[in-house]
Amino acid sequence: MNEINKIKDGINTINKSPLSKLRDVDFLSDVIGQCGLTYDKRNIYGDDILYMNEKPLKNSAAELWKIPGQIVNTSLNKLRDVAFLPDVIKKIARNHKPYKNCRFGLWQIPRQLAEALIYLSDKNIKSFIEIGTYAGFTTLFIVSYLKKFSDFSKCISIDISDLRPDDIKDLFTELNIDHQISTSSKFQNKKFDLCFIDGNHGYNWIKKDFLNIGVNSKFCMFHDINDRNCGKETVPKFWNELKMNNNILFRIEVKEK
Numbered sequence: 380m381n382e383i384n385k386i387k388d389g390i391n392t393i394n395k396s397p398l399s400k401l402r403d404v405d406f407l408s409d410v411i412g413q414c415g416l417t418y419d420k421r422n423i424y425g426d427d428i429l430y431m432n433e434k435p436l437k438n439s440a441a442e443l444w445k446i447p448g449q450i451v452n453t454s455l456n457k458l459r460d461v462a463f464l465p466d467v468i469k470k471i472a473r474n475h476k477p478y479k480n481c482r483f484g485l486w487q488i489p490r491q492l493a494e495a496l497i498y499l500s501d502k503n504i505k506s507f508i509e510i511g512t513y514a515g516f517t518t519l520f521i522v523s524y525l526k527k528f529s530d531f532s533k534c535i536s537i538d539i540s541d542l543r544p545d546d547i548k549d550l551f552t553e554l555n556i557d558h559q560i561s562t563s564s565k566f567q568n569k570k571f572d573l574c575f576i577d578g579n580h581g582y583n584w585i586k587k588d589f590l591n592i593g594v595n596s597k598f599c600m601f602h603d604i605n606d607r608n609c610g611k612e613t614v615p616k617f618w619n620e621l622k623m624n625n626n627i628l629f630r631i632e633v634k635e636k
């Protein structure tokens with residue numbers, strides 16, 4: 380099954396499951412895993428590696444599959460035109476540019492995300508902002524899940540670039556998720572029930588994201604607060620400072636190995 384179908388299936392499972400099932404951490408962790416985890420060669424998933432999506436091929440067939448279609452529909456004369464062919468190839472490459480640096484799946488440890496969502500399920504979350512959309516799979520999962528428990532009025536995901544494949548963009552539209560190319564500075568002092576910080580992991584950015592939005596939110600989750608792969612001057616440093624100030628709201632952390 381391809382990666383897009385996996386997240387679609389996951390959303391369907393959320394939509395048809397009773398709330399009691401969705402609060403069962405084993406069930407929910409499995410649903411998250413079945414949605415497919417982003418390929419990551421750092422061995423971060425432990426036993427959940429079984430859910431990891433395959434390594435994407437470089438300039439994969441997925442990127443190039445449209446070429447034969449274009450060629451089949453083109454006259455032989457055109458195909459012999461030296462000005463025509465490079466242009467088609469350039470156009471195809473441009474169309475597929477966003478896919479190049481993007482791996483599909485949720486970049487999350489299933490049980491951590493499941494526990495966080497179950498915790499949030501009775502908190503009446505009506506507005507949500509995510510910093511760091513990446514391919515958008517995690518966004519779709521979080522929003523589909525929380526929408527089962529409360530009516531959303533505002534739902535925004537921001538990133539400094541748009542890496543979402545077209546099918547994921549369509550699902551964003553279906554779920555009324557507003558994707559914006561932006562940083563947290565644009566949302567300074569805006570209030571959200573839930574803020575999820577998973578953008579630039581550098582210390583200064585984490586701090587900025589928290590001070591711009593997180594601190595004004597009812598609930599703020601950080602990703603990678605305990606991820607040694609991120610380096611010392613990153614999320615763990617800021618998280619430790621925050622803990623000292625007793626401002627902890629919730630946490631998702633990468634398991635210590």
Ligand SMILES: C[S@@+](CC[C@H](N)C(=O)[O-])C[C@H]1O[C@@H](n2cnc3c(N)ncnc32)[C@H](O)[C@@H]1O
Nearest residue numbers: 485486511512513517537538539562577578579
């Ligand atoms: C680790 S990925 C996010 C993974 C995603 N939340 C998931 O679970 O699949 C980090 C993302 O943050 C984006 N990013 C980097 N700097 C940013 C910034 N200052 N503001 C918003 N997004 C940023 C990157 O482009 C990248 O897509």
